[in-house]
Amino acid sequence: MDWYFKCPLCAKERRTDWGNVGELIRCGLCKKSRKVPGPSDQPDAYVGDHSWPIDMEREVFRIKGKDCIIDGCRDKEITLDHIKAHSKGGRTSVGNLQPMCKSHNSSKNDSDFYIWLRENRLKARQ
Numbered sequence: 001m002d003w004y005f006k007c008p009l010c011a012k013e014r015r016t017d018w019g020n021v022g023e024l025i026r027c028g029l030c031k032k033s034r035k036v037p038g039p040s041d042q043p044d045a046y047v048g049d050h051s052w053p054i055d056m057e058r059e060v061f062r063i064k065g066k067d068c069i070i071d072g073c074r075d076k077e078i079t080l081d082h083i084k085a086h087s088k089g090g091r092t093s094v095g096n097l098q099p100m101c102k103s104h105n106s107s108k109n110d111s112d113f114y115i116w117l118r119e120n121r122l123k124a125r126q
């Protein structure tokens with residue numbers, strides 16, 4: 001799985017294999033070696049796939065909690081939702097993922113989260 005992150009030194013976008021997170025690699029642009037940042041270091045760093053690695057899921061739960069993002073929803077079967085749909089260019093990153101129950105997630109499908117909320121008269125929890 002490809003992992004797109006910003007070099008901590010030159011801030012240019014770099015790509016490596018997800019398996020290299022935490023490993024020392026040399027940036028081809030600034031020619032310096034640094035550890036590859038992970039999802040807790042860079043919330044906007046993203047994987048190239050629709051599905052996410054377990055470490056990214058843990059980080060989303062740590063920041064946003066493990067309950068469905070819909071206010072008042074008590075459904076405990078939780079998955080992650082792409083706030084901006086992956087099919088519409090939304091990235092698989094901590095910043096673009098949020099916890100959502102499977103039934104709300106299948107209703108949302110690939111709609112934009114905020115439009116879908118409005119159309120269904122739902123609110124996101126704070």
Ligand SMILES: [Zn+2]
Nearest residue numbers: 007010027030
């Ligand atoms: Zn660099």
Ligand SMILES: [Zn+2]
Nearest residue numbers: 068073101104
């Ligand atoms: Zn829900």
